[in-house]
Structure formats: C-alpha cells, structure tokens
Amino acid sequence: MLTRVCLFRSLSRTMALSAAELEARSVEADKIIQTLTEKIAAIKAMGTLPANIQETILKQENSQLRKQVEALKTELTTLELRNGKTQVALPKPPKKGAAKKEAPKKAEQQEKPKNENQKKDKPKKEKKEKKPQPAKAAEPEKPVDVSRLLMKVGKIIDCKKHPDADALYLEQIECGEDKPRTVISGLVKHVPLEEMQNRMVVLLCNLKPAKMRGIVSEAMVMCASTPEKVEILAPPAGAVPGDLVKVPGFEGEPDELIKPTSKKAVSVFEQVAPGLKTNDKCQATFNDVAWEVAGKGFVTSASLTNVQVK
Structure with missing residues (x-):
C-alpha cells in the first residue's frame, strides 16, 4: 500500500511538469507496475496465496494504477490548454497484424515491375509496310492566251x-x-x-x-x-x-x-x-x-x- 501511495503522489506532481516530463513519468509508472508484477509473481512462487487470488489482486491493482495515470494525464492536459500551451500528439504504436498486411502490398509492388518487364519483352507486332501510291500526274499548265x-x-x-x-x-x-x-x-x-x-x-x-x-x-x-x-x-x-x-x-x-x-x-x-x-x-x-x-x-x-x- 505504501508503494501505491508513493506512486500516486509522484504522479500528482507531474501536473506542474511539461508534456515531455509527464511522458517520462508515465514510463516510470509502467516500470513500477512491472516491478509490482514481478513481486507478486515472486509471492505466488512462495505459495503464500493461492495462484488464482494472487492473479486477481494483481489485475485489480494494475487496472486501478492505469486509471489513475490516465486521469492525471487528462488533468495535466486541461491545465496546459488553459495556460495556452500547445499540445503535441504522440505517435500511436502500430497495431498487431498491420505489418503482415503491408508485406503483401510490398510484394505486389515488387511484382509489378516484373510484369511490366514481361510486357516490354513481348515482341511487337510488325507494322505492315504501306505500298507507295503512284503520284498523281501533274495537270499540264494552260497556255496564256x-x-x-x-x-x-x-x-x-x-x-x-x-x-x-x-x-x-x-x-x-x-x-x-x-x-x-x-x-x-x-x-x-x-x-x-x-x-x-x-x-x-x-x-x-x-x-x-x-x-x-x-x-x-x-x-x-x-x-x-x-x-x-x-x-x-x-x-x-x-x-x-x-x-x-x-x-x-x-x-x-x-x-x-x-x-x-x-x-x-x-x-x-x-x-x-x-x-x-x-x-x-x-x-x-x-x-x-x-x-x-x-x-x-x-x-x-x-x-x-x-x-x-x-
């Protein structure tokens, strides 16, 4: 419980920090959650609590911590907007499976030039030579009379x-x-x-x-x-x-x-x-x-x- 209180106080202080510092704090919070997860896992290994109870407690704590972090981020953003500070959107991590979808597209793009080369390699149809038409006989000039x-x-x-x-x-x-x-x-x-x-x-x-x-x-x-x-x-x-x-x-x-x-x-x-x-x-x-x-x-x-x- 003391660890949770310390984390909450630490996150509260970030309201006065910049967006970059808040992001850093968020990373630290994730590390603390990971540490807690490891400790709970260690406790589970010792057999102090039943495995299903330990897992339930861990999930509840993780969920509460994440909600608190998100609430603090939202409050900080509101305060910065009031003070005229510009917000910069951070890039979202790519969704799973996106890389797999892009791979076939790249493969198709690579195949296209091959197809184009194949088209170019096809022999062109020979144009039929036009037979020269006989020139029209020039009309004889009229006499000037x-x-x-x-x-x-x-x-x-x-x-x-x-x-x-x-x-x-x-x-x-x-x-x-x-x-x-x-x-x-x-x-x-x-x-x-x-x-x-x-x-x-x-x-x-x-x-x-x-x-x-x-x-x-x-x-x-x-x-x-x-x-x-x-x-x-x-x-x-x-x-x-x-x-x-x-x-x-x-x-x-x-x-x-x-x-x-x-x-x-x-x-x-x-x-x-x-x-x-x-x-x-x-x-x-x-x-x-x-x-x-x-x-x-x-x-x-x-x-x-x-x-x-x-």
Missing part, C-alpha cells in the same frame, strides 16, 4: 448612272443565264445614256466580281479604246445573248475565275491584254486572229482601227 477568257454576247436591258459616281453607268445585261448580270462601266464620258439602252455588247464573264462604289460588278463590257475615244464592240448581226465569242486556233477551256493582278502574280487578263487589238477592218483580234461568233460573223468596233481592246 485568249482561250482562258470567257466572252459572251450580251444585251443591255437597263442602264442608268451609278448613284454614287458621276462617271459610271450601272447596267443590267442579259447574257443567256438565269438572271441578268449587274455590270458597272466607266463610259459616261464616251457614250450617251440613250445609246446604252437595249444595246448588244460583248461581255468578259469570268473576271472575279469586284465592288465599285458599293455595288458589285459581275462582268466587263469589251471596248476598243484610245485616250481620246472609246467604242463599245458590237457582236455580228444575228447574235443573241449567251452566244460564245471565240478565236479560231485558240480552243482551250476558259478559266472558271480570273483573279485580279496582285503583288504575287499578274492576272491572266493582263497577260493576254497586249494581244487584244482591232485590225485594219475594225475587227477585234487576238494576235491578229479575228474574234467571231460561230456561223454568224466577227466582232467589230464602229470606227477604231489598230487600237487596244479592253
């Missing part, structure tokens, strides 16, 4: 001055298509408005549409031109809107669309234009070969000979 121009006979069905430009006419021209084409021409200074009405003309139809003063022009009226005078080219008698204008000897297919001249390239029309002229008979020609509507005759100007056509 009048065959690249799509020219049709047209008829002006309406003409008026451009609403935003005094020098331009705004025309609606029938050329054998689903609807008339809108065309803008700079002819105000050269052809009176009354002479533009219901007039037969030759249209260059595959120029890229261009906006002129806010309105898109979809074709160009072909004219014989000098700095002083401009005359609209006239189709042969009997020609109707939609008839094609061709130049014998130049039978290639016209471009779908002729792009305008840019910094990168000169347009097809600009390259062909030097060969477009009228001859001594006022006939429109390309490289001295007259334009014609098949079976109907030649395209002509009213009076201008040996001048540029544009």
Whole structure:
C-alpha cells in the first residue's frame, strides 16, 4: 500500500511538469507496475496465496494504477490548454497484424515491375509496310492566251448612272443565264445614256466580281479604246445573248475565275491584254486572229482601227 501511495503522489506532481516530463513519468509508472508484477509473481512462487487470488489482486491493482495515470494525464492536459500551451500528439504504436498486411502490398509492388518487364519483352507486332501510291500526274499548265477568257454576247436591258459616281453607268445585261448580270462601266464620258439602252455588247464573264462604289460588278463590257475615244464592240448581226465569242486556233477551256493582278502574280487578263487589238477592218483580234461568233460573223468596233481592246 505504501508503494501505491508513493506512486500516486509522484504522479500528482507531474501536473506542474511539461508534456515531455509527464511522458517520462508515465514510463516510470509502467516500470513500477512491472516491478509490482514481478513481486507478486515472486509471492505466488512462495505459495503464500493461492495462484488464482494472487492473479486477481494483481489485475485489480494494475487496472486501478492505469486509471489513475490516465486521469492525471487528462488533468495535466486541461491545465496546459488553459495556460495556452500547445499540445503535441504522440505517435500511436502500430497495431498487431498491420505489418503482415503491408508485406503483401510490398510484394505486389515488387511484382509489378516484373510484369511490366514481361510486357516490354513481348515482341511487337510488325507494322505492315504501306505500298507507295503512284503520284498523281501533274495537270499540264494552260497556255496564256485568249482561250482562258470567257466572252459572251450580251444585251443591255437597263442602264442608268451609278448613284454614287458621276462617271459610271450601272447596267443590267442579259447574257443567256438565269438572271441578268449587274455590270458597272466607266463610259459616261464616251457614250450617251440613250445609246446604252437595249444595246448588244460583248461581255468578259469570268473576271472575279469586284465592288465599285458599293455595288458589285459581275462582268466587263469589251471596248476598243484610245485616250481620246472609246467604242463599245458590237457582236455580228444575228447574235443573241449567251452566244460564245471565240478565236479560231485558240480552243482551250476558259478559266472558271480570273483573279485580279496582285503583288504575287499578274492576272491572266493582263497577260493576254497586249494581244487584244482591232485590225485594219475594225475587227477585234487576238494576235491578229479575228474574234467571231460561230456561223454568224466577227466582232467589230464602229470606227477604231489598230487600237487596244479592253
């Protein structure tokens, strides 16, 4: 009993000590319990008390001592918290059997690389070599000549001055298509408005549409031109809107669309234009070969000979 009282007093004093010192005291208490256990065992060996009684007494004493130690620890923690002392949680001892569970996991982790190596060692499937496809034959370049121009006979069905430009006419021209084409021409200074009405003309139809003063022009009226005078080219008698204008000897297919001249390239029309002229008979020609509507005759100007056509 004296030993128990001394232990209790010793544990009470730990309330004023730090958490580390309390832990040390707790260890000492465990040693005292172990010493008591050994003494009881010695007493049992001497046969002073029956074995079952000695064991019961030992268990009761151990239980009481542990309860007292836990109560003192709890009280000390409460006092330290009140005084603003930070508590540090001590690591808990590993549970029995935890090591056994971790062992299989480690074994699995060690096995994984082997499996991965086995996968790597598997022979890869050979890729089938693709048979080289024959290269597409390059399309032959078209000659730069009048065959690249799509020219049709047209008829002006309406003409008026451009609403935003005094020098331009705004025309609606029938050329054998689903609807008339809108065309803008700079002819105000050269052809009176009354002479533009219901007039037969030759249209260059595959120029890229261009906006002129806010309105898109979809074709160009072909004219014989000098700095002083401009005359609209006239189709042969009997020609109707939609008839094609061709130049014998130049039978290639016209471009779908002729792009305008840019910094990168000169347009097809600009390259062909030097060969477009009228001859001594006022006939429109390309490289001295007259334009014609098949079976109907030649395209002509009213009076201008040996001048540029544009």
